[in-house]
Amino acid sequence: MEKVLIRFTLNGKKVTSAIDPRWSLADLLRGGEHKHTGTKKSCEVGECGACTVIINDETYNSCIYLAIWADGKSIRTIEGLTGENGELSDIQQAFVDEGAIQCGFCTPGFIMSSLPILESGREYTRDEIRKLLSGNLCRCTGYKNIIDAVEKTMKARLEKKQQL
Amino acid sequence: MFDIKDIYEAKSVKDAVSHLEAHPNAKIIAGGSDVLIKIREGKLAGCELVSIFKLDELRGVELTMQGDIKIKPLTSFSHITNDPVIKRYVGVLGEAVDQVGGPQIRNIGTIGGNICNGVTSADSASTLFAFDAEVEITGSEGTRLIPIKDFYKGPGQVDLKPAEILTAIYVRKASYEGYFGSYIKYSMRKAMDIATLGCSVNVKLTEDKKAFEDIRIAFGVAGPVPMRSPSAESAGRGKKINAELIESIGKAALEDVNPRTSWRASREFRLQLVEELTKRALKKSIELAGGAY
Ligand code: FES
Ligand code: FES
Numbered sequence A: 001m002e003k004v005l006i007r008f009t010l011n012g013k014k015v016t017s018a019i020d021p022r023w024s025l026a027d028l029l030r031g032g033e034h035k036h037t038g039t040k041k042s043c044e045v046g047e048c049g050a051c052t053v054i055i056n057d058e059t060y061n062s063c064i065y066l067a068i069w070a071d072g073k074s075i076r077t078i079e080g081l082t083g084e085n086g087e088l089s090d091i092q093q094a095f096v097d098e099g100a101i102q103c104g105f106c107t108p109g110f111i112m113s114s115l116p117i118l119e120s121g122r123e124y125t126r127d128e129i130r131k132l133l134s135g136n137l138c139r140c141t142g143y144k145n146i147i148d149a150v151e152k153t154m155k156a157r158l159e160k161k162q163q164l
Numbered sequence B: 001m002f003d004i005k006d007i008y009e010a011k012s013v014k015d016a017v018s019h020l021e022a023h024p025n026a027k028i029i030a031g032g033s034d035v036l037i038k039i040r041e042g043k044l045a046g047c048e049l050v051s052i053f054k055l056d057e058l059r060g061v062e063l064t065m066q067g068d069i070k071i072k073p074l075t076s077f078s079h080i081t082n083d084p085v086i087k088r089y090v091g092v093l094g095e096a097v098d099q100v101g102g103p104q105i106r107n108i109g110t111i112g113g114n115i116c117n118g119v120t121s122a123d124s125a126s127t128l129f130a131f132d133a134e135v136e137i138t139g140s141e142g143t144r145l146i147p148i149k150d151f152y153k154g155p156g157q158v159d160l161k162p163a164e165i166l167t168a169i170y171v172r173k174a175s176y177e178g179y180f181g182s183y184i185k186y187s188m189r190k191a192m193d194i195a196t197l198g199c200s201v202n203v204k205l206t207e208d209k210k211a212f213e214d215i216r217i218a219f220g221v222a223g224p225v226p227m228r229s230p231s232a233e234s235a236g237r238g239k240k241i242n243a244e245l246i247e248s249i250g251k252a253a254l255e256d257v258n259p260r261t262s263w264r265a266s267r268e269f270r271l272q273l274v275e276e277l278t279k280r281a282l283k284k285s286i287e288l289a290g291g292a293y
Helices: A025-031 A090-097 A107-119 A126-132 A144-163 B013-022 B035-040 B077-082 B084-089 B091-097 B103-108 B111-116 B123-130 B230-236 B243-253 B267-288
Strands: A004-010 A013-019 A052-055 A058-061 A074-076 B004-009 B027-029 B047-051 B061-063 B069-071 B134-139 B142-147 B152-154 B165-171 B180-186 B197-205 B212-220
Touching: A025 A052, A052 A107, A058 A107, A058 B103, A090 A107, A090 A144, A107 A126, A107 A144, A126 A144, B013 B047, B013 B134, B013 B165, B027 B035, B061 B084, B069 B084, B077 B084, B077 B091, B077 B103, B077 B111, B084 B091, B091 B123, B091 B180, B091 B197, B111 B123, B111 B165, B123 B180, B123 B197, B123 B212, B180 B267, B197 B267, B212 B230, B212 B243, B212 B267, B230 B243, B243 B267
Parallel strands: A004 A074, B004 B047, B027 B047
Antiparallel strands: A004 A013, A052 A058, A052 A074, B061 B069, B069 B165, B134 B142, B134 B165, B180 B197, B197 B212
């Protein structure tokens, strides 16, 4: 199929991409010129959340989002979280510290799903966090450590905000 | 990569309709959480698509001059739940669609897609039935307006002719004003699951809050398409509220439903749910309306 040109913002940078209209956004991020392979593909039918990215401030499964729809959108992936020299962000570090990562395949998706919680400036209960992460599956950790990592980062950020 | 033969991005509703007329085999894709999965599963492999996803004219909720609620079909579930008009006047609809899938699915899934699929389990459908919603359908000859109960023709079948598009869902002022409702979804998992049974109830109480002025009860998965229960409604309408009455309304609902046995649940279990969820949703609605039982 003939390629089409789309423009979008990827982790704050304006980019242009020639894409096959049959691609999913996950295909574009991983296989296009950006090679952002931090976004994982697992079920590819919107069940597991491994491919979660943020589009205009909302979480989406990039495996069931057409790449052509990304035109004009602002997209954030896990690659956008680390510092210039690969330093981990607070939420990534919390996942490491809390043992919320085993095989790690679900981790980028969980972290992207947790960003709206962390960036809302609001305190969520554990049940609310569970609900907001319910579109992500993990086959290794048993979830508790993941919720711990998100809750800990949420509290740390709220405390920091209060001190300001 | 999806197995798609061709995909066209519509520029407007009119453009979508004329493209569909020229390509009678093309399927409409809105948020894609149903269509793209069917393509992945091979059920729609090699299809032609017309994407209406980028038509922002079909997005959002409005209160019309007459006080009717106009829901445009591409409004995502999460936007319905957070919409101030929905929250204020038909909060139960926001609560119902907040039980679809998980957060990512609620961000992409659209209310229009939910009803155009024609499936009985659609979380939005029973509540729209319970509020006598009307749907607006646009084709090359203009628009037509039909009650949602006539829109559903059979399992997976809705009254959309080739080259017609759902362009609005209306909940009339007379249908929501003074009514308080509750939706209960019974499913095995709290998230990422479809309803074993869904029950949406709304009530309007008399001024002294002691009797039902009106009562409406609708179900999903209690038959091949979403449905109302006229027997249960007339068992309650105009009657004084008490525990006995609620029991009898629950029983009366059994006269109208016809659930089937599937791998998810047996017919018998679903019948039990019909009775029990009717009573629970009724009690909750009475409480919301300021009454007691
Ligand atoms: S890979 Fe996208 S939801 Fe599983
Ligand atoms: S750490 Fe292995 S799937 Fe979550």
